[in-house]
Amino acid sequence: MSWQPYVDGNLIGTGKVAKAAIFGRDGSLWATSNNFSIGAAEVHTLIKAFEDTNDIQANGLYLEGKKYFYLRSGDNNSIYARLGASGVTCVPTNQAILIGQYAENMQAGDCTVVVEALGDYLRGQGY
Secondary structure: OOOHHHHHHHHHHHOOOOEEEEEEOOOOEEEEOOOOOOOHHHHHHHHHHOOOOHHHHHHOEEEOOEEEEEEEEOHHHOEEEEEOOEEEEEEEOOOEEEEEEEOOOOOHHHHHHHHHHHHHHHHHOOO
């Protein structure tokens, strides 16, 4: 299965997500936008946070070497974090992790709706 069209069309293509990536639950990169570079250690910390948010609540969530402030967890163990006026929505599915970052000129809620909708779709397809 090619995952790049999901990043390009379903996430970035909406205009509601500035940067996006899809990882496997094992931390392997499946697809990413051209301008999004998340380190392996950052992904593994995020994977652990879906089970227990204590570490990112205390120390923040690092993506691209930047510290995001943990806001909350939502349905399906989704994680929401903020860096200034920008932020991320991180959504786990059965087999994948979706990360959508919104820029300062975007609305957090719009990004969340887009990333969560793709997560719901993928879960419905068994992913």
